[in-house]
Amino acid sequence: MADFIQVIDPGHGGHDPGAVANGLREKDLTLKIALYTRDYIHELYEGVKVYLTRDKDVFVSLSDRADFANRLGADHFCSIHINAGGGEGFESYIYNGSYSSKPKTQALRNVLHDAIVAETKFANRGKKEANLAILRETKMPAVLTENGFIDNKNDADFLKSDDNLRKFALAHAHGLAKAHGWKPKAKPVTKSPTSRKVFYRVVAGSFADRENAEKRVRELKEKGLDSFIDVYRA
Numbered sequence: 160m161a162d163f164i165q166v167i168d169p170g171h172g173g174h175d176p177g178a179v180a181n182g183l184r185e186k187d188l189t190l191k192i193a194l195y196t197r198d199y200i201h202e203l204y205e206g207v208k209v210y211l212t213r214d215k216d217v218f219v220s221l222s223d224r225a226d227f228a229n230r231l232g233a234d235h236f237c238s239i240h241i242n243a244g245g246g247e248g249f250e251s252y253i254y255n256g257s258y259s260s261k262p263k264t265q266a267l268r269n270v271l272h273d274a275i276v277a278e279t280k281f282a283n284r285g286k287k288e289a290n291l292a293i294l295r296e297t298k299m300p301a302v303l304t305e306n307g308f309i310d311n312k313n314d315a316d317f318l319k320s321d322d323n324l325r326k327f328a329l330a331h332a333h334g335l336a337k338a339h340g341w342k343p344k345a346k347p348v349t350k351s352p353t354s355r356k357v358f359y360r361v362v363a364g365s366f367a368d369r370e371n372a373e374k375r376v377r378e379l380k381e382k383g384l385d386s387f388i389d390v391y392r393a
């Protein structure tokens with residue numbers, strides 16, 4: 160079976176920083192979340208190939224991003240953004256037009272949205288629709304996530320930590336996996352210490368001269384016990 164093709168689209172980049180506030184730039188946060196999401200997906204799930212519309216700080220136009228996914232024949236497109244303009248929490252968007260794959264697009268978005276809210280515990284601002292170019296021009300089911308507000312003190316404090324960006328990334332990976340039914344990779348089998356074979360040696364005496372050791376072996380034999388002499392140097 161062919162690999163599932165997931166495109167992850169880190170918003171903005173290059174001369175377009177996106178929203179800027181609280182010492183943070185949207186383009187840096189979206190890139191990190193996207194890179195971590197790709198790595199988590201490749202690490203955790205089988206049969207999925209993740210492509211990024213950019214993997215460094217460069218400008219890519221919205222049409223070029225959509226064309227890239229269309230040319231790949233991607234199965235799903237997920238654009239990652241950080242919100243601004245007064246508010247707090249997480250929201251997601253799908254295209255608001257009428258199109259045949261809308262029920263599927265909606266269903267996938269709902270699973271992803273709920274997983275991200277559950278894992279990050281961010282305020283749930285709702286499942287939204289909008290006429291956004293990136294969602295309109297992509298031919299496969301597409302979603303755009305707005306991961307907190309860069310101009311909100313609480314959200315910005317959260318987004319300042321790399322560990323928290325990883326939390327958003329892992330939530331995206333888990334949510335996409337749940338939405339698409341990706342199979343987890345088999346964990347490598349490691350032998351636990353308790354499953355190793357253990358042997359016990361019974362010592363029935365320790366002697367400095369061989370004669371006494373042989374005497375003990377004879378005594379044990381008379382009692383019907385098997386024994387042997389093991390030589391070691393102390």
Ligand SMILES: [Zn+2]
Pocket residue numbers: 170171177178185240241
């Ligand atoms: Zn944005």
